[in-house]
Amino acid sequence: MITFQWLIVRVVALFISLTILIDIEMFVVMLSFLIIHISIGLKAIIHDYIHFQKIKLMLLILLRVSAIEISRSFRTFYIIIKNT
Amino acid sequence: MFIKFKISNRPIAPHLLVYTPQLSSLFSIWHRISGVGLAFFFTTFLIFIRIILSSNFACNLLTLISFEISQWIIIYFNLFILLFLFYHLFNGTRHIIWDFGFLLDIKYLSKFSLFLLVSLSLILIFQ
Numbered sequence: 001m002i003t004f005q006w007l008i009v010r011v012v013a014l015f016i017s018l019t020i021l022i023d024i025e026m027f028v029v030m031l032s033f034l035i036i037h038i039s040i041g042l043k044a045i046i047h048d049y050i051h052f053q054k055i056k057l058m059l060l061i062l063l064r065v066s067a068i069e070i071s072r073s074f075r076t077f078y079i080i081i082k083n084t
Numbered sequence: 085m086f087i088k089f090k091i092s093n094r095p096i097a098p099h100l101l102v103y104t105p106q107l108s109s110l111f112s113i114w115h116r117i118s119g120v121g122l123a124f125f126f127t128t129f130l131i132f133i134r135i136i137l138s139s140n141f142a143c144n145l146l147t148l149i150s151f152e153i154s155q156w157i158i159i160y161f162n163l164f165i166l167l168f169l170f171y172h173l174f175n176g177t178r179h180i181i182w183d184f185g186f187l188l189d190i191k192y193l194s195k196f197s198l199f200l201l202v203s204l205s206l207i208l209i210f211q
Contacts, residue, residue, distance in 0.1 A: 010183065017173055017176070017177070038126070042120070045116060045120070066127075073130045073131075073133075073134055074130075076130070076134055077133075079137065080133075
């Protein structure tokens with residue numbers, strides 16, 4: 001039984017690990033894949049260990065907001081790469 | 085083929101306090117702990133870069149000075165990030181190998197985990 005997110009986590013992790021082995025500048029290209037990996041993993045942890053429905057819902061909303069905020073601060077990486 | 089995330093019948097998560105510690109459950113729970121730790125390190129790294137690159141850096145320098153970063157703290161954090169990253173990477177490749185169906189027998193488990201720990205310690209020594 002394969003869910004979509006189960007497949008996405010594995011494929012994205014393979015991409016990220018391969019790009020780390022090739023070059024660190026390729027890793028910057030894969031940062032959007034990294035945020036998908038982090039958000040799906042933390043969502044799975046919240047689904048597994050928290051059994052109160054209201055707290056789970058609030059944490060999932062906060063997780064999504066923080067994922068958007070982290071992806072907003074990725075542009076600092078592009079500034080660093082551009083200036084070096 | 086694809087089923088929604090909530091509805092699907094997910095396997096039981098490795099709880100720390102319920103079961104007696106086994107080799108497979110310990111490696112699984114440390115995979116999760118290292119993942120959360122890596123996410124924590126990554127976000128703090130992003131926040132520090134945003135502080136350094138901000139326009140009113142002279143005001144924010146006061147907050148950075150109060151941390152009093154000395155040499156051993158940097159080495160300590162480097163070693164921890166390296167440990168977490170390579171543990172997560174090796175155990176993730178092991179999970180992907182298991183998902184394809186290879187080496188699933190219980191007799192390979194101790195040898196495989198011993199190989200993982202030895203390669204991890206070799207990387208930490210000869211970094």
